[in-house]
Amino acid sequence: MILFKKLHTFVFLCVSMIIFSNNAMANTTIQLWHQMIYSHREVLKKVVDDFEAKHPTIKVQVTYRETEELRSAFQSSSMGGSGPELIYGPSDQVGPFATMNLIRPLDNLIPIEEQKKFDPLALVKFNQKTYMIGNTVGNFLMLIYNKKLVPNPPKTLEELIKIGQSLTKDFNGDGKIDQFGFAFNFTEPFFFVPWIDGFGDHFMTEKNQPNLNSKAMISAFGLMRDFRDKYKIIPKECDYEMANSLFKEGKAGMIINGDWSWGDYKSAKIDFGIARFPLINSTNLWPAPLVGTTGYSVNANIEDPLKLKDTLELLNFLTSKETQLIFTKEVSTYPSRFEARLDPLVINNDILKEASKIMEVGKPMPVVPEVRAVWDSLRGQYQSVLAGSATPEQAAQKAQEEALKQIQSMNEELTPGPTLYLVWLLFAAILGFLLFYIATRIKKFLKDFKGANKFPYLMMAPAFISIFSVIIYPFFYNLALSFSNFSLKTFNNWTLIGLHHYQSVIVDPKFYEVFLKTIIWTISNVFFHVSIGVLLAVIIEQVMPKKNLWRTLLIIPWAVPQYITALTWRGMFNQEYGPINIFLQEYLKLSPIQWLSQPWTTFSACVITNVWLGFPFMMIVALGGLQSISPDLYESAKMDGANAWQRFKHITWPMLQPVIRPAALLGAIWTFNTLNVIWLVSNSGEPADQTHILVSYVYKAAFNLYRYGYAAALSMIIFIILIVMSLVVNKINKESKESNS
Amino acid sequence: MKKSLSWFTILLFCLFSLFPMLYVVSISLRGDNAFGSRSLALFNSQSTLKNFSELFLHTPFLKWMMNSLYVSTVVTLSGVILAATSGYAISRYEFKGKKIMLMSLLTTQMFPATMLMLPFFIVLSKLHLINKFLGLIIIYSSTALPFCIWQMKGYFDTVPKELEEAAKLDGCSSFQAFYKIILPMSTPALVITGLFSFMSSWSEYLVAAITLQDPELYTLPLGLKSFQASLATQWGLYAAGALVVSIPVVVLFIMISKYLVSGLTVGSVKG
Incomplete structure (x- = not known):
């Protein structure tokens, strides 16, 4: 009881902390997102500190993101109408960003004489306009x-x-x-x-x-x-x-x-x-080699002229001769300003001298x-x-x-097709059904609510309201996207077009291939989860001394965050240096397996990783189930002369069904929908995109190829598949329950 | 024979379950060259704690840890409270729409999470919750809830109904019966539910990545990820950080492992 009172005070404290934790702000805050590597980040930090000291009214917030994430995060935040004022990244992000109108041309902002002071390779152009200024040339x-x-x-x-x-x-x-x-x-x-x-x-x-x-x-x-x-x-x-x-x-x-x-x-x-x-x-x-640049672009969303002025101030500072030379001194980058290249720091640097010779045979990095x-x-x-x-x-x-x-599919600009009417019809049907449903049930519901069941409704309301207020909007947003032509070319003005994406998913043989793989993935995972989990549970419960110790050791995979596990296993599967192959060679005298370069071995590697992650959960569920089996049953079975296997088959397994079945269903849904393991262990579907399951396939379509509409349709299809699957499983469960009783 | 086979199996799986973590330990103790050793030995003469001192002295790791701790604690508390009340209602009462509600909880687990990121971001930025812990907390609590409710409901199903009936005869209201009699009896399930909420927010990355942009506000997974760069990952730092992130959860697991078996009850879908 005292514990609960303490909890009350604690909750109160936490809530008030949330409410009062607003940060004080400087006059203008400029956000800069970048993907600089560790050593460069340190230099950037120094430079930005210096800038802030010289401009006390401007605060610069520097955020690091890994290159691919930088891209997708910038896309999402610009779609939400915000995003960082400055974004720093490799030149090849200019094409997509400019096509989506996320970054603005710099030609009106930076005078042409100023632009001439830069190596043309550092001024990244797209459709004859400059969109990025590099602080260094190279990246080759x-x-x-x-x-x-x-x-x-x-x-x-x-x-x-x-x-x-x-x-x-x-x-x-x-x-x-x-x-x-x-x-x-x-x-x-x-x-x-x-x-x-x-x-x-x-x-x-x-x-x-x-x-x-x-x-x-x-x-x-x-x-x-x-x-x-x-x-x-x-x-x-x-x-x-x-x-x-x-x-x-x-x-x-x-x-x-x-x-x-x-x-x-x-x-x-x-x-x-x-x-x-x-x-x-x-x-x-x-x-x-491809020679490119990494540099700064300005967000198209900035409207406040003062903010734009401050942003340009920062941009000029970051691309100034002084800043470039600091980078050259600390991390040996090759400056993009001609005058900086005359500095002794550059001239006397043998590596940079050699680098300029290498770049002579290079080709510019394409940015489209x-x-x-x-x-x-x-x-x-x-x-x-x-x-x-x-x-x-x-x-x-x-x-x-x-x-x-x-x-072709990236650039296609789809227009509304005849199936658009079907979509409207569908929306109308959903709306109609909901209205009908509410109209017929509301009276009963209100009666129920005012009457005996007021208490349970009130108890449930907070949780359900919070779940559905968070889930509902994204769900319908996705539904709408799946009927739309949202893609690279229609980033800012997408419209509903009909069932096009559903049609293209259904006729795509690749979809069925990935679907089949997903089923194999799910079944093999759940099979191993359940069988290993039950096996270990039975051994621990019935044979081993010190049950707690073994249980604790065996739940460790569950406790480790997934993304850490996945990357660790990727390292362990490496052919030359991974401990798995070393073990195979040294102790079992087998030849090493090229785990991560063949489709099926990579897939097996993913399965092994995911089995590692998932078996402790099933083991605990099974241990819980074993507690409820009365020892008398085993005693009498032993008296009847049943051996261990028979006892397992006739007592343990059937008695575990009620706990294992729902856990297995839930496990199947999670496994079907898990992205981390596949994505990280196979390094986003390698080799040759043959290690995808549906979820990673969706992820790839959405963020790699900008096919948001297609990805949304595919994710709706995944959703439907899972609903059907669980209905079927439930039906089977029901039937077997009935046949048992 | 049967005994030794059992011992063999258990020891084999213990090795299987522990080895990856030991591997991370050994990487974190190597100096600059994190990969590329061909020995299976965990330690050697060059083992060093350099990565750990770097982690705590030269990166804002402690700050990130406090952020994570704060977010996870709030999520855990709200998760446990909401899951307990609604799980109880579902377990004990028959009312209109119960079956649909239970099914809809399961349904929320079926949507590919990655596709929810973009709409999440749009909602949060409309509500001005970007770069605020509140936005993160709301999303974490509600996404962890369905499983937590299911789990609490499953546990309450195993508690005999007679208990509340007796309490009500003694003059308790419905809520009092729940609060004073049933809740204290449900410690194992509450602890496990708390553990789930805690874990889901402690190691979540995707939502945090779109919500938090100010490095001051980073949670541990975000911070850890920042040691990773497309072509220049600080593997030693990453491994050291990974250990520091994992250890609290492992300790938590060990501390409450006695509740795990009795508290984890995944209820059936049917009412």
């Missing part, structure tokens, strides 16, 4: 080599292979390679496309259309495969983190990485040099929104080549087809 890939292992960088591909082979070594003779000649994030298209230019073609045409089905593409595909399988100079499975840490530990002689990594290598005390990608001998051409579709389809096909499920020729052709298809 190059060959980085460890001077200890590679005294002179390879000039040509042949040299690279030779040096690579001489450095790839197994020191202790255990059959595993301890040092690699070469390592890079080769499964990611961004790290792959520079090579295409070395074979004489570019992955985009001058007119920003995809150019994926080329001879050069096929040769480049082949080269990547040869690096891994023929020359064996790169690790079999290598993502960015892996390549990076190999290089930092001196276990890889050369790496392909960008200018952003220099600071990291410096602090890891690696004596490194940089060079161009090696010349391709057969063509005598240089591979061309279409490039996203190109990356996406190229990634899928390229990973199929690496997984051996497509030949380079097939993949090049298919990548081109898919890119065109995706661009």
